[in-house]
Structures are given as C-alpha cells and as structure tokens.
Amino acid sequence: MNAIQIQNLTKAFKAPPFSSESQHLALNNVNLEVKKGTICALLGPNGAGKTTLIRILSGLIPFTTGKIEINGMPFQQTMVRKMGVLLSDQTGLWEFMTGLQNLEYFCALQNIVGESAKKKIEELIELFEMTSFITRQVRTYSKGTKQKLLLARTMLHDPEILLLDEPVAHLDPMATREFHALLRDRLNRSLKKTILLATHQLEEAQEISDVLAFLFQGNLIWQKSADSFRSKQTSLLNEYIQTVENISSL
C-alpha cells in the first residue's frame, strides 16, 4: 500500500511584480508513489521543487491542481498534523530552555500534557540517546545535537510519515552519518516509519533509501529503486549529472 500517492501535482506561484512571466511553475504534473514503511529520497538541484513538494505535503502551502492521497485517503489539512515535519530552514527551538523543556513545550502544542507527555519524552530520550545533553540549554548544543532534538520533536505525536527537508544540510560528515543511521535503523527499520527525505547527499541517500526520485525544474524526471544503483556500475552521481546536462541542453 502507498503511504503517499501524488498524481499530476502542480504548484504555480504568482510571479513577482514586473516579472516577464505571469506565474512560476514550481511543480509541474508530478506523479510520485511512496510505499508504506520505505524511505524515498528526493534528489535534484536547488530550485528543483523538492522543498515545495515537502511544504505542500506538510500542509504549509496549498497546491494548484492534482491529487494527493495519504494512506489511501484524500489529502486533508487535518491529516497533515499526523505527519512529522522537519523543514530545512527551521530551527524553532527555544535556545534559553533545555532540550527537555523544549520537548515539554512541543508536546503541549501537540495537545500532549502531564504524564503522557512525560512518558513520551522519556521514550524519545531513550530512542535518540539524548540523556547526556537533554537537561542542558539548547544554546550549548552543536548543530548535530540540535538536529537530533528537532527530529525527536517531529516524533512527539508518533507520526506514521516523516517529511524531512534537507535535515543534514549543515552537519559534518560524522554527524550526517549518525543522523542517517538514526533514520534508517531506528525510525524506518524498527518503528516502520515511512520517510520522504529531500537531500543533496547522494551517497547517503543511495545507502539509506529504498527509492530515489529525481526532480528538476518542477518535473519529476525519474523514480528508481536505490538497489538499481547499488548493483549497477553507473554511480548515482553520474546519473545525476547526466540527467541535469541532458535536460539543460534541450
């Protein structure tokens, strides 16, 4: 069964004043399927439409035309609250509070309070191995640690689907590897979460994902199994560059 099914999705933004075009097509007839319990990596250069797609699925911006189904049900605003969302430009943590206090606050935003909040937070501290830093103020955290806390925040309401937009954009290679292992081993394999991940990290995307989807200029160019790259001689990087060059030369 598909966790996310997107059919002919189009998103047109109003063009800025004095621009030659009347509208800018951020997504153009995109069709994408993400199976339940899998990791799908969205690849593509900057401006390809990855973030727009994630933001539409998060319910932060509306789409222009097309159809989205989540777990076989039509896409609704209330449904997006059941997803865990981590946006690329989003910090959204109170720096003057500890990680624990932050999680309590975000639990309250999710209507989880009292004992159930305490229990949930304890579970997440254990799951993400945050015991050593959770009682420290967030301002003392490294970027990797903050990202871990943000990921824990997305898990507070126990979502089935995680939408992650460049979650490792500012992390060093070791922190990136650790973060990806967390996604694959704990969230995907153990907890069976479906993950849609927009990333520029090709090697890691190939390693942790089940499916790779390539977006370029708002179009979904291809959607392939990650296994096909693991077994092939052609690397994902070569495929990526070739695709961009081929389309640019058209």
Next chain:
Amino acid sequence: MNGITLAIKKLRVFLSVNYYRDRQRLFELATKYLWLFLLCLIYAFFFKAALWQKMIKLGNYQIDFPFFLISGLAMARFVLSPLRVFDDTLKTLRGVKMMEWLLLTPSSPWELFTSQILWGSLLAFIELIFFLAFAKVLIGIPIKPFLQCGLWLPTVLAFLSYAGIGMITSGLILFLRRGSSLFAAIDQISIAFGGVFFSVALFPHQLQWAAYSLPVTHLLPIIRYILIHADTSSVSIHLLILALMALAFSVIGVILLETGLRWAKRNGHFSNELTL
C-alpha cells in the same frame, strides 16, 4: 482529559516559556542597568525641585503636575502593554521560525497569543507597582488613590482597545509582510499625544481630534478625575467612547489577525523576515 484541563495544562507550559526567557532577561537587565537607578535618583531630585506644587488645569479642577504626569505615565505604560506583547510575540515566533511549525500542530496561534497576553499583563502589572513605588519613594506621589476600584473598568477597556489595535497591527503585518515598526509608532504616538505629558486641551484644534482617536486620551481624564476624587459625570462620555473602542478594535482585531494568519499560511509567508 477534558478541554478545560487540557487548556490549563497547556497554558502552564506556554507561560513557563515566558518565565524562562524573562528570568534570563531580568538578570541581564539588572546587571546592565544598575547605574540607571542612580541616574533616576539625581533626575528625581531636580524633577521634584522644579515641578513640585506646580498645578495644572484639569477641567474645572487643579491637579499637581507631578501627580498628573506620573498617573499618566503609569497608566499609559500599563494599557499599552498589549501592543508590546503582540510585537514581541510576532517577532519571536517568526524569528525562531516557530510560527510555521505551530501551524502543523493541533494548537491554535490564539492559544499562544492568549498566554502571551496573560504573561504580558502580569509583567505590566508588576511594572506598574514598581513604577508607583518608585514615584512614592522618589517624588512623594501618594499611592492610596491608585487603589480605588473605580480605576479598573476604564483601565480594562483601554487595555482591551490596545489589545485590539495590537491584533489589527499584527494582521496588517502578516498581510503586507512589512510594518513591524508600526507597534513602536503607535506606542510612541499614544504616549506623546495621548495627554500623558500635557493636557490635550493645550493642543491645536486639529491635533486634538487626532489625539481623541487614541484610547489612552479617553482613559487618562477618567483616571485623573477618579484619582483626585472629582465628580466624574463630566468625563463619563470618555468611558462610553472607550467601551465602544474596546468592542470595535477587539472585533476588528480578531477578524484581521485570523485573516492575516490564514493569508500568510496560504502564501507560505511565515518564514519571511519582517521589514520596516
């Protein structure tokens, strides 16, 4: 868990954020502005020497100028606090990119605004007490008149009016994606032209009309009349206007802010930085 219990528990958590933040700020301010207290002492000495027992005309009555000024400043600062709360909330939520995330949760931005207003009014009340205590110690302003129950109704109405103006301003900022300095402008205009420092009767005729569009201009005559135990029937029209302003601004404010939030959500503007 029923709705009220959940709301109270959530409110406690939301208020704790303000507590942690302001505890930090208070410590920073206390160390930074210790010298300011000494400056206040010197200033108060000259202020008292120059203005004590100078009288100012208030309708058919006379009032001590320091009493006139301190009552105006104290009450204006208090009722203007919702403006600062909305300014601060909007800037903070957008600054830490919290606004967008908030929309992905079942909580409404209104819950946060309510907790912020509650916290803001608590702080403003504490500030008011400190202000009056300082006025008593430094200038000798009597505190007893400020304990009259009659002060509450006009103060609450003016407070609601400025909460409404705060919501209107926030809504406009969300629509236009600029105008964050509007809060400060309204605050300063209210202090400058609302009859805090001088009686509005001293202003030129056209400026008086503009001044009477501010809730604080209607609040202060009532407050001062009550403080000097004068007959308030001549200022009761101000109470009526204040009540109408509170109602109108609150209703328009709720509609505009709600529409602004929807608009910003529809267009994905929450993460944009505010400009002047």
